[in-house]
Amino acid sequence: MMVKKTEMLAWATRWKDTLSQHELIGTGTTSERLTTALGLEVEGLMSGPLGGDQQIGARIAEQRLDVLIFFWDPFSPQPHDPDVKALLRLAALWNVPVACNAASADFLLSSPYLSESYDMSIPDAAAWAQARTV
Numbered sequence: 001m002m003v004k005k006t007e008m009l010a011w012a013t014r015w016k017d018t019l020s021q022h023e024l025i026g027t028g029t030t031s032e033r034l035t036t037a038l039g040l041e042v043e044g045l046m047s048g049p050l051g052g053d054q055q056i057g058a059r060i061a062e063q064r065l066d067v068l069i070f071f072w073d074p075f076s077p078q079p080h081d082p083d084v085k086a087l088l089r090l091a092a093l094w095n096v097p098v099a100c101n102a103a104s105a106d107f108l109l110s111s112p113y114l115s116e117s118y119d120m121s122i123p124d125a126a127a128w129a130q131a132r133t134v
């Protein structure tokens with residue numbers, strides 16, 4: 001876990017200027033470290049194992065999150081692995097771009113779509129709910 005945090009902080013340091021132009025939210029420890037180390041303003045949610053991943057998933061379902069940067073560790077199982085899986089499922093469902101490591105995060109943050117409008121296709125939740133009620 002700590003290795004990933006170190007990688008994430010190193011990555012965020014390189015992208016600090018770009019990140020500072022966006023509204024940032026993060027799980028407990030991550031957001032705190034970003035604020036302490038880089039002075040970035042980050043809305044802090046609960047720590048991941050305490051429900052933070054689920055809170056971020058809820059933001060996705062509410063269509064209040066545009067990009068997910070999530071450096072998860074392929075070597076360490078987490079007590080909240082089901083929450084991580086649920087978060088990644090919601091990101092896939094809602095067509096949210098996800099970066100899982102520094103290289104993919106580099107690609108995402110250097111995309112012209114970060115500052116241009118992008119017509120994102122998302123599931124028609126109302127039609128889906130309607131189909132289940134008839």
Ligand SMILES: O=C(CO)COP(=O)(O)O
Pocket residue numbers: 026027028029030031046047048049052053084
């Ligand atoms: O557990 C996390 C992601 O699954 C992150 O939580 P913290 O930012 O509190 O370490």
